[in-house]
Amino acid sequence: MTMVKASALNRGTIVPDATSIADEHLSDVFICHCDPLISLGVASALRSTDRFHVNRIDPFQNAPPSGGHGTGAVFVCDFDTGLTLVEKAWGNRVSPRVVIVTPRDKEADVQLALSRGVLGYLLLGCQLQEVVDAVIAAGRGQRFLTASAAELVASQFGYQPLTQREVEVLTLVAMGRSNKMIANQLGVTEGTIKCHVKAILGKLGVRGRTEAANVAMRRGIVSEPMGFPAAGQGQGGRPAHLSRSLAAQVHTA
Template sequence: MTEKTSRAIRVLVVDDHPYIRIGLAASINAQGDMNVVGEAGNGQEAIQAFQDLNPDVILMDIGMPRKSGVEVVQELRAMKVRTKIVMLTMYEGDEDVYQALKAGAEGYVLKGMSHQTILDAIRTVNRGERFVPPSVAEVYARHNPALELRPREREVLALMVAGKSNKEIASKLNIAEGTVKCHVSAIFLRLGVTDRAQAAMVARQRGLARV
């Protein structure tokens, strides 16, 4: 292992997959200018680990149980903390990128990128700069806030992606079936699609829904 500098970057690694955490921790701990001070497996654990460890940088998955990565960022920023945050995700949908950066993350990298890119992201945000690779920045630039789904439309879309009918969605959300139809029409318009299959495909591509 490389000898550590006197002020190594203290990193908290947050991911719900143990093997990913192990790989990231090994890569980080092999560097002379950074080390892992803790790990967490979900969003709730991330908040507690932050409070216990006060790391310089949090490297965090965006899709986790018991609070998503975006929710953790929002909570930490509400606490006015200065810890830098790099979102680590499989997804490059424009909604994922938009929500993460809007919440206050300083960096955004994909799990398919090299470990060197992730290490560069940690160093960059620790210096007070933003780290968004060109491919991710291009996706972010395509996001149109004017076409954002409203909260209820997001709920309807998530149930559509799960294969629920209008009647089932109405029952689940305790609203009229006619209201669901209105929401579905609005969703089609905002996503630029003409049917439920296209809506589901676009929702997955853009990070608007998970399956």
């Protein structure tokens, strides 16, 4: 994939610094999103431009097409469907061009999607024009992140990565375990755990265990406590709210 210099538009979105992505035409866009309201809103936003041939696919009923739709075909998906598409294409000569629209706002989620080959990452609350720009950019094989998603990616450069053992310790810290309890569970001395905790606090740039747990959950290093939905989601993993701009398009889809 050719990487180009990125620039920020007035609305705060990271897009390729090209002559004019708005002049491009994509033959096909497949919307494969688990939330029907988001699917309708995205479809309406794209159809309003008269630039795309939009196809809506229910990921629960039909498998998204994996290829044979021209080099400009783009798939707009929820997080899980998008990752499934790109992972199924591993080893193929041509990978699907995927844009994810999701409430998942953890740094780890964005990093995972990009590392798998996803081209666009949009968080709920984005502008309708950002959806259009993301699809156009993906059709050209270029990446597009909303400003909020880009900030999550950029934040990693201010921290040292945690080791696997430190992540294990931090997970138990976030569960409220004491150093002694963690030491007993991992089969090491309490002094060893104290050293791990000190290193964790330094790498995360925090002063205490509670702050470390909060930062770790916010960045997606550890999971939310059991019994509570992830931030931005309701019961069953469905979005707790929709972008007003996307929801408003449902009535015209």
